[in-house]
Amino acid sequence: MTTFSDIAPQLTHQEIELPSWAFGNSGTRFKVFAQAGVPRTPEEKIADAAKVHELTGLAPKVALHIPWDLVDDFDKLGAFAADHGVRLGTINTNTFQDDDYKLGSLTHPDAAVRRKAIDHMLRCVDIMDSTGSRDLKIWLADGTNYPGQDDTRSRQDRLAESLRVVYDRLSAEQRLVLEYKFFEPAFYHTDVPDWGTSYAHCAALGDRAKVCLDTGHHAPGTNIEFIVMQLLRLGKLGSFDFNSRFYADDDLIVGAADPFQLFRILYEVIRSGGYGANSDVAFMLDQCHNIEEKIPGQIRSVLNVQEMTARALLVDADALADAQTSGDVLAANQLMMDAFYTDVRSDLADWRASRGLPADPIAAYNASGYREQITADRVGGQQAGWGA
Ligand code: PSV
Ligand code: MN
Ligand code: MN
Numbered sequence: 001m002t003t004f005s006d007i008a009p010q011l012t013h014q015e016i017e018l019p020s021w022a023f024g025n026s027g028t029r030f031k032v033f034a035q036a037g038v039p040r041t042p043e044e045k046i047a048d049a050a051k052v053h054e055l056t057g058l059a060p061k062v063a064l065h066i067p068w069d070l071v072d073d074f075d076k077l078g079a080f081a082a083d084h085g086v087r088l089g090t091i092n093t094n095t096f097q098d099d100d101y102k103l104g105s106l107t108h109p110d111a112a113v114r115r116k117a118i119d120h121m122l123r124c125v126d127i128m129d130s131t132g133s134r135d136l137k138i139w140l141a142d143g144t145n146y147p148g149q150d151d152t153r154s155r156q157d158r159l160a161e162s163l164r165v166v167y168d169r170l171s172a173e174q175r176l177v178l179e180y181k182f183f184e185p186a187f188y189h190t191d192v193p194d195w196g197t198s199y200a201h202c203a204a205l206g207d208r209a210k211v212c213l214d215t216g217h218h219a220p221g222t223n224i225e226f227i228v229m230q231l232l233r234l235g236k237l238g239s240f241d242f243n244s245r246f247y248a249d250d251d252l253i254v255g256a257a258d259p260f261q262l263f264r265i266l267y268e269v270i271r272s273g274g275y276g277a278n279s280d281v282a283f284m285l286d287q288c289h290n291i292e293e294k295i296p297g298q299i300r301s302v303l304n305v306q307e308m309t310a311r312a313l314l315v316d317a318d319a320l321a322d323a324q325t326s327g328d329v330l331a332a333n334q335l336m337m338d339a340f341y342t343d344v345r346s347d348l349a350d351w352r353a354s355r356g357l358p359a360d361p362i363a364a365y366n367a368s369g370y371r372e373q374i375t376a377d378r379v380g381g382q383q384a385g386w387g388a
Helices: 004-011 042-056 074-083 099-103 111-131 152-169 195-205 224-233 259-271 294-313 317-325 329-340 345-354 361-368 370-377
Strands: 016-019 061-066 087-093 135-138 175-179 209-214 237-242 282-285
Touching: 004 294, 004 345, 016 042, 016 087, 016 294, 042 061, 042 074, 042 294, 042 361, 042 370, 061 111, 074 087, 074 111, 087 111, 087 282, 099 111, 111 135, 111 152, 135 152, 135 237, 152 175, 152 195, 175 195, 175 237, 195 209, 195 224, 209 224, 224 237, 224 259, 259 294, 259 329, 282 294, 294 329, 294 345, 294 361, 317 329, 361 370
Parallel strands: 016 061, 016 282, 061 087, 087 135, 135 175, 175 209, 209 237, 237 282
Antiparallel strands: none
């Protein structure tokens, strides 16, 4: 039987990247609820993310979204992050907020709009050169609302051509990660709707193009862990955007809606070599905290990922292989369920304390005085970018 002390050393490998936009005000198309003390600048978002890392030891990187986090001097922003004990991570492109992008960006029928979107992405790669970021993450809002609105085949061809220009600009250490989403904001078709389409483009581009799997971007009932396994098997899983969904792209706290699904996903990641010192799979959160507090919301999120990672590591791989080989269906399933039902929370609290971290990071945040300080210091906090 695998015990917590057997797996504890593997927990030190965990790094979860926080999205800068999780710290800004956010909401739905109905209402954005402002909160006291939210960041007004990219620096303040980084400071909040650094607080999450300080209290959990799990989140050493902050992902930026351009232009939401545009600054004049990215070298300076990187130095600011380093002073706060974190690094700048994935650069997320934004080709969905300008009027020009109404009919698409990289797939737009007008070459001038495609060029504008490509130029934005090339600018993002310039920023990566300054920040030392490895990954350029591309999520496209491109698609159509009505059958016949545009020629879907031509849009795929334009997408391939546009991506090629961006990919060819990357340096040898940089990667392009292409995120898929089955609908929204386009409702009839999306130009990168599924892992197969993302995979097809990434395979054509080259080794440094990989798929980004956002857990909220699938139809209900999709076996996401199977997709994880397949992409890892093909060497094409680049990164995760973790969040929870009850209905659509809800962007709720990861592990809140379906902890068992998160466990199953992390089991496949571990089983296929996507976790650990030698893995290049990026674990990111892509969440918005519309009504709950943001910093504790991010703390809860990274702890949820850690908790399900620990449980997934507890699966007794040898016993499982034996049960699978001998066709013992019930024993094999029992081994998964035994690990899933193991309560690791007090072991994790002890593990944190043994590493000089607070046993209860949310209680430590509540006692830290940081909330009171940012509430007093920051007036007129910035919106994350949604619902503007
Ligand atoms: C929109 O669906 C989205 O949530 C995508 O998941 C991106 O990763 C994110 O926005 C930031 O652009
Ligand atoms: Mn995402
Ligand atoms: Mn999304």
